[in-house]
Amino acid sequence: MNIQIAESPGDLLLSIDGRAGIDESDELASAFRKALESGAPLVRLALSGLSAVDVSFLQLLLSLELSLSRGGRSLALRPLPAGHVLLQVADLLGINVKRLLASKTESA
Amino acid sequence: MNFEDNQALFIEEARDRLQTIEGSLVILEKQPADMDLVNEVFRGLHTIKGSGSMFGFQSVADFTHHVESLFDEVRSGHFPVDSRIIDIGLRSVDCISLLLAGGDGGEERLGILSAIEGLEGDGAGERVSRAVRAAEAEEGEPRPRVTAPGSGPERIFRLSFRPQKDLLHRGVRLETLFRELSSLGSCHVTAVTEAVPELGELEPSLLHMSWLITISTREDLEAVRSVFIFVEDYCELAISPVELGAGEEGIMVPKLGEILVDRGFLQDSDVEEIRQEQKPFGAVAIDKGKVSAEHVEAALAEQAMVRTIGSERESRQEAATIRVRKEKLDGLMDLVGELVILQAMMEQEAKKDSAGAFASLSENLGRLSADLRDTSMSMRIVPLQEFFMGFQRLVRDLSAQVGKPLRLEISGGSTELDKNVIELLKDPLVHIIRNSADHGVETPELRSRLGKAPVATISIDARQVGPRVEISIADDGAGLDMGRIRERAVEKGLIGAGETDEERIRSMVFEPGFSTSEKTTDISGRGVGLDVVKRNLERLRGEVSLSSEEGRGAKLTLSIPLTLVIIDGLLVMIGGHNYVIGLNQVQECVDMTASARGAGGRDSMLNLRGMTIPIIALRESLMIDGDYDGLARLVIVNSEGASVGLEVDAVVGRKQVVIKPLSRAVSSIKAVSGATILGDGSVALILDVAEIVRARIGR
Known part of the structure; x- marks a missing residue:
């Protein structure tokens, strides 16, 4: 897994490639916490490079979104190609990613 | 099997x-x-x-x-x-x-x-x-089962799955588990995420979610439970079947509030309170904080599944409940036919012993075999709706091909007909519809100029009239161009220049090779092929008639017997042999008196109440030697819209006969369309009246 954080005035971009499962969950949580602590009003996620995800990653996403929204901040998900592994697993587990993130999805 | x-x-x-x-x-x-x-x-x-x-x-x-x-x-x-x-x-x-x-x-x-x-x-x-x-x-992952669903009835299970927080530490992959579950049937999964904490409190390898699942499946409860076999010690799992309440009109779909109460998310008092608002129930329940959106989503999924099962059961009840191969039904019908013949023979013998027990037994057997015959016949009778629906596609495709907006209206689809007859009707109907689309209806531009609706309508209607079914195919196009038909018929020498009888002129479109169209397309040529439609109908012992109104459209009506297996016939005698004429063609029977006969010998004319009717001597047509010494009878039949007298030796009477196919050796004889076995064991040939008339007087 590869995580990159790029900060710019007003927002923070978190790019994640590779596997994002239970084995990577500590590392991912740490990266998410850094993003939260940055204080950036907008945290953007670029996840199209993910090759595998599981329920723990989706739970981390939900938790990050909750933390940001409670602080009056936003999470934006960069567009994902149709049939992307994240959308597939979210569908399978009944986690409504679109409901949580679609309104804040960035345009391409 | x-x-x-x-x-x-x-x-x-x-x-x-x-x-x-x-x-x-x-x-x-x-x-x-x-x-x-x-x-x-x-x-x-x-x-x-x-x-x-x-x-x-x-x-x-x-x-x-x-x-x-x-x-x-x-x-x-x-x-x-x-x-x-x-x-x-x-x-x-x-x-x-x-x-x-x-x-x-x-x-x-x-x-x-x-x-x-x-x-x-x-x-x-x-x-x-x-x-x-x-x-x-994907390898190593369970693929969705590509198998037929389980054999039980479709049922719905409601699952509540709350894994222990450390489930993921045990190597369990929830994605695999849910994939396996969804392979059992139609599955709706809702994750309940309200317990997921903020990042500061989250231990990322622990689970803070639970799931509400609704599955519609033919598998039983144990099969559903078995999906969780490796996690059941590490979770709270509740699986309960959803009761499908039956009402007078099928399965009753529960209200959203009822499901939420049933699932324990709401109290009855909450339901009353929410209903007071007179707004969408789910939205009010969420707004009032009574339930989460996820609870409502799961309940709605359950409601939708109950509705789907209800409509599936309804449609299954409408259709036949047992599928039997057509060949088996045909075989059954053959056996019933044999039984009917045997019973008729027995009845003949029983008449010699009218007072004895044999006569009574024969009478009872007669009743039973008649019931059996009717029941067997009814098994092959199916509604026309499905058959008609197939033409929706044809009309859609034709619309694109001819560049005319078309719609097909179907009525009388519940009318029933023998499956064998339906199969034989397909080609004639396709031909008629193609004709209507190509030449019957006008172009949209012309229709617009004429003040007609831009979308032309072709309609199919069916209804039962006594022992026959009438199927009408009509369009709202231009109707037949009677002037052009008359002109072409005169050119071809089919009618005289002075012919004024509209029905006769209209019937020209059934003549082989007749067409008024200047050009033939790959779809049809108006008139071309209608003779084939007519011939096909006659093979079904059916008739076809045509009506038309200029500028308003044309209508072809096919009249077909309900079944091809048993017909009502008129038994006649010629040269000592029995023959059957389809009763649907018989108009009346008259004595062949010398005064009734006009001038000339065989195949002459009869003056019947002022009407001149051609006579065909069936002895001639059937190449039977010798003359009949007694007073011959004339069976007046309707053939292709005209009356014709068939001269026979004697009329025996009306008889319901079981049609048996002809052997290959005699099947080429055009004057005969089948055979039947009479009660005395003798064979009677069934006459093809249309062919006889055509052969003798060329009509």
Whole structure:
């Protein structure tokens, strides 16, 4: 897994490639916490490079979104190609990613 | 039943389903918001896929899986119903038909798959193909079962799954578990995420979620529970069947509030309070903080599943409940025919012993065999609706071919007819509809100038009239050009220049090779082929008539007997042999007096109440030597709209006869269309009146 954080005035971009499962969950949580602590009003996620995800990653996403929204901040998900592994697993587990993130999805 | 029998049964059933799918797709094109139709298409494809795989038709199952996935996307609202979806659906129906017939679908199959892949929108097409490819490529993961669903009735289970927080530490992959669960049937999963904490409190390897699942499946509760066998010690799992309440009109769909109470999310008092608002129940319940959106979503999914099962059961009840191969019914009918003949023979013998027990037994057997005959016949009688629905596709395709907006109206689809007769009607109806589309209805521009609706209507109507069924095919086009027909008929020498009888002129369109069209298209040539329609109808002991109103349209009416197996006939005697004339053609019987006969000998004319009727001596037609010494009788029949007298030695009487096919040796004799065995064991030939008239007087 590869995580990159790029900060710019007003927002923070978190790019994640590779596997994002239970084995990577500590590392991912740490990266998410850094993003939260940055204080950036907008945290953007670029996840199209993910090759595998599981329920723990989706739970981390939900938790990050909750933390940001409670602080009056936003999470934006960069567009994902149709049939992307994240959308597939979210569908399978009944986690409504679109409901949580679609309104804040960035345009391409 | 062996495996081959099952395969044949599958093919037959799949073809019926394809016909239903095709009909649904054509209607869906006009009513794209009708999700019941989308569901019907999806379910049909799903069944073909599952059964196909089970009976060894892997190519059918694999291809259908792709199309089913597409309609699953449509069903889920990820893709709108538009002309591309309908086209892919209809092309797929054709392709699956080819695969069922043993073909490989060739380029068309690949063309459809790339059309699915090329669909734009929200990427549903790509998702379908990606999902299929992923499923094919994935190793070690349980693939969705491509098998027929379980054998039990469709039922719904409600699951509440709350895993222990450390479940993921035990190496459990929830994705695998949910994939296995969804392979059991139609599954709706809702994750309850309200317990997920903020990042600061989250231990990322622990689970803070639970799930509400609703599954509609033919499997039993144990099969559902077995999916959780490796996690049951590490979770709270509750599985309960959803009671499907039956009302007078089928399954009662529970209200949202009832489901939420049943699931323990609401109290009865909450329901009353929410109902006071007179607004959508779910939205109010969430706004008031009584339930979460996730609870409402799960309840709505359950409600939708109950509705689906209800409509499926309803449609199953409407259709036949047992599928029996047509050949078996034909075989049964043959045996019943033999029994009827045997019974008639027995009755003949019993007459010699009118006071004895034998006569009474024969009478009882007679009643039983008549009941058995009627019951067996009714088994082959099916409603015409499904048959008619097949023409929706034809009209749709013709509309595109001829560049005229067309719609097909169907009425009387509940009228029933012998399945064998229905099969033989297909070609004539196709021909008539093509004629209407190509030449009967005007172009949209002309219709607009004439103040007609731009969309032309072709209508099919059926109704039962006594022992016959009448099927009318009408259009609201220009009607027949009587002047042109008359002109062409005179040119061809079919009628004299002074002919004024409209019915006679109209009947010219049934003459072989007759057409008023200046050009023939690859769809039809007006008039060309209507003679074939007429001949085909006559083979069914049917009749065809035509009416037309200039500028208002034309109507062809086909009159067909309910069954081809047993007919009402008039038994006549010629040269010591019995013959049968179809009673539907008989007008009356008269004595052949010398005064009634006009001038001339055989095949002369009869003056009947001032009307001149041609007479055909059947002795001549049937090449029977000798003359009849007694007073001959004339059977006046209607043949192709005209009265003709058939001269016979004697009229024996009315008789219901079981038609037996002719052996190959005599099947080429045109004057005879079949045979029957009479009560005394003798054989009577059934006369083909139309052929006899045609041969003798050329009509």
